[in-house]
Amino acid sequence: MNVISTIIAGISLVWTIFNSVNQSKSSKKILEYKKEVDKSNVTLKNIELKYEKAQNVISEMATKCMVLPYLNLDINKSRIYLMGETANIEGKEYPQFFIKLKFKNVGTATAANINLMPLKKEPNLNEYIDTEYSSNFHVVYQFMEPNSLFVNDTASCIITIDFDKYSKDVSRKRSTKYNNSISFKVRYTDITGRKYYQAYTLVYDVEIHNGKISNKYPLTQNYTVYPPKEIKD
Known part of the structure; x- marks a missing residue:
């Protein structure tokens, strides 16, 4: 009997130890699993926040696109012309x-x-147009008219070359050439009040x-219209 009791007690001890070890392993696995679940929940929450942020950005962009003006330069209806008379240094009259x-x-x-965007904060009339050749600068003769446009409506502005230089050139010779690359910006607001400019x-x-x-085509087809950019205050 003592031997049997001892054997039973031994078996019980081994079983208890085995169960304890298994329970300890299970507890560790449960803790590890819980950590993984918590980590996954954090990752999922971050994904949800990023998705929500992306949705807000897409929604804002869609709203902007729905109310976004785009002023295209109609080069085929733009033109260069001479008009009136301007006195040169010799007192003779030449067209402007x-x-x-x-x-x-x-x-x-x-x-x-809608209007031309000045190159400086307090511009003169000749500080709206940038030119490739500084010796041949341009002056605003007429700002944008009208200054509001529905879709498919048109507006225009007029610039002119520096009067003094023009009159001096034409006084020296009967023929003269002008070629230049000019750049400028136009600014405007959409119906929500957002401000934009185009170059x-x-x-x-x-x-x-x-x-x-x-010459038949004084305005060349060599021109670029850049997309609108929002002006951040």
């Missing part, structure tokens, strides 16, 4: 040199408060003979 630029709103909504560059090549433009 103008570039009339046409813009069409091809965006999805109305553009308001433009274009090249012109003008031949003037006896006070008249002699």
Whole structure:
């Protein structure tokens, strides 16, 4: 009996130890599993937050696109012309040199408060247009008219070459050439009040003979219209 009791007690001890070891392993596994679950929950929460943020960005972009004007430079309806008379240094009269630029709103909504964007905070009339050749600068003759455009409506502005330089050139010779690359920006607001600007560059090549433009296409097809950029206050 003592031997049997001892054997039973031994078996019970081994079983108890075995159970304790298994329970300890199970507890560790449960803790590890819980940590993994917690980690997964944090990751899932981060994914949800990123998704929500992305949805908000997409929604904002969609809203902007729905009310975004786009002022395209209509080069085929823009033109260079001579008009009136300007006295040169010798007292003779010569026509005045103008570039009339046409813009069409091809965006999805109305553009308001349209105008040329100055190169400086307190500009003069000759500080709206940047030129490739500094010796041949341009002056704003007429700002944007009208200054609000519905979709498919058009507006225009007029710039002119520096009067003194023009009159001196034409006084020296009967024929003269003007070619330049000019760049400028136009700013406006959409119907929600967001402010935008667009940049433009274009090249012109003008031949003037006896006070008249002699070449057929003084405004070349070499021009670039850049997409709207939002102005952050």
